Amino acid sequence: MSDSPAIRKSRLGPTVLRSWQNWRAWPREVARVWRRSLQFRTIVITVALSAIAVVATGTYMSISIGNDLFQSRLNQVLVESKNAATAAQTIFDSSDASGEASTISLLSSAKSAIIASSSSRLIALYATPGETTNSTTVLSFASPELADGVISDQLQADVADDPDDVQQYWQSVPLVNEAGGTDPGIIVGSPLTIPGAGNFELYIGYNLAEAEQTLVFVQQTLWLGGLALVILIGLVAWLIVRIVVQPIRMAAETSEKLAAGHLEVRIPERGEDVISTLARSFNGMADSMQSQITQLAELSQVQQRFVSDVSHELRTPLTTIRLAGDVLYDQRESFPPATGRTAELLHTQTERFEVLLSDLLEISRFDAGSAHLDTEPTNLVRLAEDAIDQMESLAEKAGSQLRLVAPGGYFEAEVDGRRIRRIVRNLLGNAIEHGDGKPIVVSVDSDEHAVALSVRDYGSGMSEADAERVFDRFWRADPSRKRTIGGTGLGLAISLEDATLHGGVLEVWSRPGAGSCFRLTLPRVQSRPAGESPLPLEPHDAYGEAPAVAELRPPTPPASPTSPTPPAPPSDDRVQTGADHA
Template sequence: MGLRVVTIALTATLVILLVFGYLLVHQITDGILESKRSASVSEATTSLTRLQQQLRSTDLRAGSLYERLNQLADDAARQSGQYQVIIESPVSGLVSGGISVESVPPELAAKVAAGEGIWTQPTTVLYADPDRPHTPGIAVGSTLWAPGQNRGFPIYFIFPESDEAATLAMVQRVVISLGGLILLAMGLAIFLSTRQMSRPIRRASIAASRLAGGHLDERMPVRGTDDLARLATSMNGMAAELQRQINELEDLSSLQQQFVSDVSHELRTPLTTVRMAADLLIDSRDDSDPDMVRAAELLHDELGRFETLLSDLLEISRFDAGAAVLALDPCDVSALVADEAEAARPLANSLETPLVVRAETEAIADVDARRIRRIIRNLIANALEHGESRPVEVTVAANDEAVAVTVRDHGIGFEPSQAEMVFVRFWRADPSRVRSVGGTGLGLAISLEDAHLHHGWLEAWGRPGRGAQFRLTLPRRADQPLSHSPLPSSPDESGVEVTTSTGARRLPIVAAASTRENRS
């Protein structure tokens, strides 16, 4: 901000200096030239009167008129030293003293020839000596009348402006130098002022950044009673209120987490008792009473779902409390996927859903096998439940950096805007849909937390009517950050082509299950 303010202020100052400098130089130039013109006319008028008197007192019988004119021109130029004289003669042409006759502007010559009077015209003084530089000047023209003759001779007084030109050059140098000094002084003053004014703003920005980073005790010093002091006071008040509310939310969150954990733990004992009673009912059920048999089976199934829900709640509470830890070991992720796919084959058969697994022969990574199995189990069960009995494809690939697993179904799918919502706890794309697998609504949320614990990615892709795909990407080494995944985040409908460290290739099918194929 400081650089932008200084740049804008200096640009405005430079424009102002240029305008006023131009006007000042223009006024000084006009004044000097006008003074020179007036002095030149006055000097030429006096010299013309003197020459006219000398010419009238000349005895033309003792010499030639034209010689006398030449002599008068040279004498006038020599006596003055401020101008040169040119007298036009019809016999010998132009009589001049040290300058070229081309110094007379044609416009001035036309005015002098047209009538009596004294005329002035700016000109360029051209000297007879070719080595002498040209200079600007003023030409004053009039008529010199010969005695006893009714005719006149045009006469021109050429006034060089060398001194005036030097004065104007000096004025321009002074104006430019003074303007540069003013611009430099203004830049320094603006920089210091801007720095002084922006210092509290920078402190406010630093304080806001530290507040955003979690340093809720950060405060700004308050000095004076100006607007910046009021800004600091407002910032401090906002920080104090924010700290109070965040502390309240943290306390409330801690109470909620503790409540969930305590309730989950306390429910385990009565749940175990109820489970034992349900098992006893199942074992002693009378097949002759179908209603009792159905009631015992429902009780047994719902108790299993309740136990799973309690386990998930306890796991979520550990994530919320930051108590979840990893037990890392080198594991073959392909083998973990194959094991979970094999465990899910009875569910796939019951849903008449083909389950296809494509995996590399080896995909070793430092992972917590229990948590990775849980992620894969949740993704496969979710795909089978929403796959609408269409094939579910599980793919594993690896490169030098990461191992990736994708689970693809071709079922109901979801909107692209719901790709992040699927990981929200207890969220359902269709609330009216009944779970066929009996999930708790926490599976994907727990899977996302497990992936984050491994510093990995868990991403979702979906389109209505085209199914969904979940991609899990894990670093091969625990201390290695991820930059890309071996598998694409969206499915390739023409086939699964994977770019690994050794190039692009189609992964082999290592396991498949299909009730329809078995029946055929």
């Protein structure tokens, strides 16, 4: 039983049907296939160039054959016309007819001789202009096909004058056929002299319909043969390109599988040609890559295991040292000053060592691929407020003031609150460390696809080369600079890993003397892309001070009567603090 239209439609698939029905999309689909298919491009270029060559060759051959046919027929016509005119003139010259009746009988004999010599019944005889004998009108006649102005005045003038004694003149004209249409033709004119009647002009018409049919047949044969040749060239090109491109396509697919991590795939090796040599070289390269990647993976696992084991093993003695150090630190007031200072240093460095171990363990989890997310709907403004509260005391010690700017929006997103809070603390710590005691602005904004948080400081900033390495592990822009908050050098590296784990992006903008801006962009839903960030990476105050920062400045002392009043900083009604928004 045949399928119903609905069943056939479902089998074809809606995508294919839409593609064929939406004809406006065809150029775009052809362009896409052109970009992606080497085989399609090669065949199209080959067929196009072959078609151009065939059209040029066919056009040249058609024109050449048409000219040759016409010239051959013209030469034949001129010879026949000359023979016919000579035969008619001979009849006229050999006759002694003196009366009109005898002259007409003589003309009939000459007409029969013309038809016999020229194989054409298209004959016209006109008296030469200026002849005034009584016989001129009686002897003049013309076949119906040559009447009604078919013979041009120029041809008649040339035949009548004949200054160079050429005896023959011809002209290409359209001749009416039996069906009422027109055929190409040639009219040949020659002067005649009829004794007793005067000078006349003989015109003989020749129909070239047969020559035209021959030319049309030859042209059709050429074009059909050219079309068949182009199709044949296209098929041959398709076959050859398929033979050549198939191994290349297989090599491309194999390389994609290798890039995806399937290191065991190889290209089949057949024969001893260039393609086989390419396959052997590619497989040798794949073997070498597999060996090196396997070796590096094993070394990486050993290194990760070593870091993890060392970190775990160091926790026990570190805990003991921490307990002993806490005891000494609590009793430092009873020690001599030097010993008390040593207890403080021991306590501080032990805390820093403990943080370093935690960071190393976290880095080892990222390297081993064992880090995972524990997501829940989180309000990023609340999270930023908590991080600011935790870092407020450090900022005050450094002389920096913190400000949260939340212009309004969605803010909630599916994130791991612990990891995002760690990112914000690391960014704030970095801003306090390098902010030179200037204000620090934390901005939060979001849209329906993404949520973003930026930390802007107005410190010394970094060069482009330093900004490219700011997320490297243990890297410092200024190694001689003293750490004021006890960082381990892994904070930004861990923050970058946390952002990547969320499917987000952590970026930095910095200019020497203009400060830095770190921007974190996260998708609102983990299974969806974030898209464009709601916050700009280059801040609006990149080359000037924002209103939010101006509000953090200490008030300007009253101006003296002689000094001008300083202008008030610009205001922005869209700027809100996180507390105000929440």
